[in-house]
Amino acid sequence: MDIDTLEDLAKELKNDENENVLALFEEYAKTNNMKEEELEQILSKKYDCFKCESCNKFYCYDEYSYFDEECIYCCDTDAEEEEEY
Structure with a gap:
């Protein structure tokens, strides 16, 4: 997996098959001296x-x-939990 640009990073972060998105995000920030x-x-x-x-995953707008x-998936879950009470 080659991540040379921010566009490449965004594609990888939104990829459902990629399970290490948070680590990938943190590593990119660290490597490029960004907060x-x-x-x-x-x-x-x-x-x-x-x-x-x-859930610390990445999504489109x-x-x-x-x-x-x-x-929206976490929001839906929160709404369902509130309805149970």
Whole structure:
């Protein structure tokens, strides 16, 4: 897996088959002397790649909720848990 550009990184992070996305993200930030928050902002603004704060996976805009800072899958799970009470 060659990750030479931020575009390559975004594609790998959103790849469902890649199980080590958080490690990949952290390593890229460390290797390129970037803060993780800065890298997150660049990926979201330029490459449609958003990090879910709950499951630590990366999703495109259509699968992410800005309000909750979670993917739609975690948001749905949270809603189901609230309905059970």
